[in-house]
Amino acid sequence: MEGIIVRRVIPSDNSCLFNAVGYVMEHNKSKSQELRQVIAATVLSDPVKYNEAFLGKPNEEYCDWILNPEKWGGAIELSILSEYYRREIAAYDIQTSRCDLYGQEKKYDERVMLIYDGLHYDALAMSPFEGAPEEFDQTIFPVDHNRSIGxxxxxxxxxxxDAQRKRSYTDTANFTLRCGVCQMGVIGQKEAVEHAQATGHVNFQEYR
Incomplete structure (x- = not known):
C-alpha cells in the first residue's frame, strides 16, 4: 500500500499504551482492560522470569498493580504484548527519535508501530491520503529478510x-504538572510520583 504515515491519537486515560496496541493490532481502541489481564496472567504464570528484580515489585503485587486502570504501561508491558500477538512492536520516542523494537529477537514476520511523547502513546498507521478514514489504515507491516518494513x-x-522539531514531546525530567485534585504544582516525573505516593492523587495535568 502506498500512502502516508499518520499519528492516530489515543485518549489520555492512563491506558494509552494498551489502547494504542489494541488499535495497531486489532483496530480496536478499547482493549486496555483485556490486555492488562493478558499481561497479569503472563506474569503470574512465570514467576521465575518475571521476578521482583525484573518487575521492580513482587510478582503478585505487580499483577494487582497492572490491573489498576490508573497505572501506566511501559517497556515490560510492550515486550509481553509483542509476544502475545507474535509481532514486533516498534515504539518511537519523539524526544530522542530513538526506536525501541520489542520482539526483535523472536524474528516475527510482522511489525506494528507506536509513537511516544514522554508520557503518552499514540498509534502509527499507513493511510492512503491525508484525512482518509481510519478504516483504511494499515497498521500491520510485513518484515522483510533485512528486518525492515520498507x-x-x-x-x-x-x-x-517532524514532531521532535515541533517539540511535541514532554521532557519528563523538567515538565510542570498541576495536581488535578489539590492544584499543587510539581516539576518532573519524580516530584509527580512522590506527590502521588504521599497523597494518593494521580490526576495530573501538564501546564506551562
Whole structure:
C-alpha cells in the first residue's frame, strides 16, 4: 500500500499504551482492560522470569498493580504484548527519535508501530491520503529478510523527527504538572510520583 504515515491519537486515560496496541493490532481502541489481564496472567504464570528484580515489585503485587486502570504501561508491558500477538512492536520516542523494537529477537514476520511523547502513546498507521478514514489504515507491516518494513519505516521516522522539531514531546525530567485534585504544582516525573505516593492523587495535568 502506498500512502502516508499518520499519528492516530489515543485518549489520555492512563491506558494509552494498551489502547494504542489494541488499535495497531486489532483496530480496536478499547482493549486496555483485556490486555492488562493478558499481561497479569503472563506474569503470574512465570514467576521465575518475571521476578521482583525484573518487575521492580513482587510478582503478585505487580499483577494487582497492572490491573489498576490508573497505572501506566511501559517497556515490560510492550515486550509481553509483542509476544502475545507474535509481532514486533516498534515504539518511537519523539524526544530522542530513538526506536525501541520489542520482539526483535523472536524474528516475527510482522511489525506494528507506536509513537511516544514522554508520557503518552499514540498509534502509527499507513493511510492512503491525508484525512482518509481510519478504516483504511494499515497498521500491520510485513518484515522483510533485512528486518525492515520498507518505505513505511522511513516515513515513520520522518513523522517522528517532524514532531521532535515541533517539540511535541514532554521532557519528563523538567515538565510542570498541576495536581488535578489539590492544584499543587510539581516539576518532573519524580516530584509527580512522590506527590502521588504521599497523597494518593494521580490526576495530573501538564501546564506551562
Amino acid at each position: 518505505p513505511a519505516e522511513g516515513l515513520a521516522l520522518n513523522l517522528v523527527r
